Amino acid sequence: MCKFLAEQIFKPGSFPEYTYVSRESLDIGVNYEVRLKQALKISGCLTSIIGPSKMGKTVLCEKVIDLENLVEVSGVDFKLNDDFWTVIGTKAGLPMSGEFIEGKTVKDNTSDDLYYKKDKFVLTKDRVIDYFKENGKVLVLDDFHYAPEDIQLHIAQQLKDAIRKEFKAIVVSLPHRADDAIRKNADLTGRLSLINIENWKNDELEQIAKRGFEKLDINIDDELVKNIAIESLTSPQLMQYICLSICTLLDTDNSKITQIPEEVLKRAYKFTTVNFEYSDVLNTLLLGPNPRGNKRKIYITKSGKELDIYGLIVEAVSINPPSMGFDIEEMKCRIDNLIVNDSKPDKQQIRESLNKLQSIIDEKENIYKVFEWKDGKLYILDPLFLFYLRWGNHK
Ligand SMILES: Nc1ncnc2c1ncn2[C@@H]1O[C@H](COP(=O)(O)OP(=O)(O)OP(=O)(O)O)[C@@H](O)[C@H]1O
Ligand SMILES: [Mg+2]
Structure with missing residues (x-):
């Protein structure tokens, strides 16, 4: 049996394949993945995900949308005077401008008898929207609050028009920062699917440690898991960090540890802070x-x-x-x-x-x-x- 490395299991900085925890949203008792899937099915609606920093907004999008269909753009990618659709199109891998060939492909040395037509194009809004629709792509506009305020409004307008044409988009932002351009935008009323990500509860955080250590074939007492969850202060990222620190300190990748000793916890908390510069x-x-x-x-x-x-x-x-x-x-x-x-x-x-x-x-x-x-x-x-x-x- 292939043994997992701790770093494959506990992933504080990226998608946690083996320690992903599915959570129920408090308001209607359905899990977030179902809500997001449902939201994406409603054509003509823009999905707005709001939640505190590091609570799993990006990870949720990555869980629900296949990697090859996901086009992630960050609010920081937009500078004043940038054309919204050029930024999106470029991120999706579309050429800015060029020639495309219709008809048969041109083969080596035999092109004489083949018919083909060359057309020039520049990347336009319609072309980007068509490309997204034809290829089942979903735009995730992450960290929307980082886009300058006037650009946020411009983006909201562009999206409003695009979603009518069945362009699928999710806007992700922090609470109170950027909800004006999207959630309080009168033009978008009735065209929004709203998902609010709540802080994590301790029993949800505990599942990260339980799943991860089980995968590593290491026992950990419930009491210790509870303690780590409390110290994780509602943050799944901290939970992942602390568990990884425990593994590093115990050198679980190279040793035959079968049980997590209590004494390692405080050392792991201290060790985890070396990554934080405050x-x-x-x-x-x-x-x-x-x-x-x-x-x-x-x-x-x-x-x-x-x-x-x-x-x-x-x-x-x-x-x-x-x-x-x-x-x-x-x-x-x-x-x-x-x-x-x-x-x-x-x-x-x-x-x-x-x-x-x-x-x-x-x-x-x-x-x-x-x-x-x-x-x-x-x-x-x-x-x-x-x-x-x-x-x-x-x-
Ligand atoms: N459902 C989950 N199950 C397990 N761990 C998770 C989950 N969601 C998030 N995490 C952990 O938290 C980390 C941060 O998650 P993510 O980057 O999605 O947060 P975010 O809300 O997008 O943060 P930011 O506001 O900085 O963009 C992930 O890298 C992962 O370690
Ligand atoms: Mg994020």
Whole structure:
């Protein structure tokens, strides 16, 4: 029997053939694959998939659509003044312009008696649409939020027209970022199939580890699987990463390991963080806004750290139990529990500091958008960042 390598089983960066987990969408209790298949069958409709980063949007499209029919284009591929159809056509492998020959093929040295007709063409919208229809191709416009805003609207218009002609397309984007051009576009009302990808639940994450280790012929106790799922912070990608780290640390490819030992877990969590580079993000948060010469109050924590309010907020987010969202009550409670001395920051102070951190993040690039403080709640947007806070070597 051919033994699998760990890297073939756990795939944090690409399509996980052996550890693919099918999930039910919460709203109607049908799995996502069926929903997407169904959506693609409704001719004249555009499919919009929205979901948080790294929750399996691209993997879902790759699962449902055969590789040879899938034409993937990313929002970053579109620059101002690019013609939408030229970009799509080129990605699909169509020549931009040229000659095509109709009739019999030209054979060696015998072309005299053969009839053929040469035609010139340039890549046009109609030609691209026909090519997609004739060959059963589906356009997946991934990371749509990365396309510049005015281009998003232009694309939406082009797609609106194309889907009437039975062109099949899926637009994939992050929540709140790009839904205006598609989901709130009046022109597309009634012409959309909407799929919202939810965060992963722990029992769904657990299946990744269970399937993978079974395939590798290695036992792992349910308790350990549960623990890894909790630390994966709703992210299937983290689950894949951690399982692969465990295999690397135990050298499962070359050793005869039959059981995963508990002691490897913490080492694997720490080892996994070496792939994540968030030190600039963390330092920016810890620094907070410019203090303009004022000294900030320092609090002593139970673990002996000296932290200002921004340090306390970061610490409160990182401690147990791991959570992807906190309301102000919970933040206050976590911060209070950290501090030794009597004087503790009040809720108003915590709120104001979170407001300031949010404005700092708003001005920065995407990698800094690790959380969102909105309507009195702090949402962790990037599970990898929280994982880095919990296990990274930055303390
Ligand atoms: N159904 C699944 N079963 C098992 N693992 C999965 C599944 N979906 C996603 N993953 C894991 O998560 C990783 C990230 O998935 P994917 O790239 O599809 O996320 P995404 O939502 O498209 O992210 P982004 O917003 O960055 O484009 C995959 O490479 C895979 O390791
Ligand atoms: Mg993706």
